[in-house]
Amino acid sequence: MDQFLSIDSDGDGKLTHDDLIKAYSKTGKDPSEAEEIVRTIMKHADKSSSGFINYSEFVTASISKRKFFSEERLQLAFKLFDKENKGHIGVKELKQIFNSGVFQNIDEGIWETLIDSVVGKPKEGEEA
Numbered sequence: 001m002d003q004f005l006s007i008d009s010d011g012d013g014k015l016t017h018d019d020l021i022k023a024y025s026k027t028g029k030d031p032s033e034a035e036e037i038v039r040t041i042m043k044h045a046d047k048s049s050s051g052f053i054n055y056s057e058f059v060t061a062s063i064s065k066r067k068f069f070s071e072e073r074l075q076l077a078f079k080l081f082d083k084e085n086k087g088h089i090g091v092k093e094l095k096q097i098f099n100s101g102v103f104q105n106i107d108e109g110i111w112e113t114l115i116d117s118v119v120g121k122p123k124e125g126e127e128a
């Protein structure tokens, strides 16, 4: 909710094109880039084509964005492993990976996503 409120500069409960432009300008993006991002956001998030994003549309968009990024990351990590593009990872690929130093170039977040997807998050009280 906080994020929604901080973007809703006039506090009317609707995120309009102007609200979003103002929010993005604050992040130091140049105006044409901000314009393009806002256009894309409006196109995807304004499900009812009302010309603004209401709170439930905002929540839906935030969730699908998060999902999209974690899937994208997983695919990226998988592609790094699947050198021959076979759709699965074999011993040979694993060996190459361990020998190539590719680990140093992988963002820590990708590992976290991968590990979470395979073993799940540590339960409360458990050591991570």
Ligand SMILES: [Ca+2]
Pocket (backbone or CB within 6 Å): 008, 009, 010, 011, 012, 013, 014, 015, 016, 019
């Ligand atoms: Ca507003």
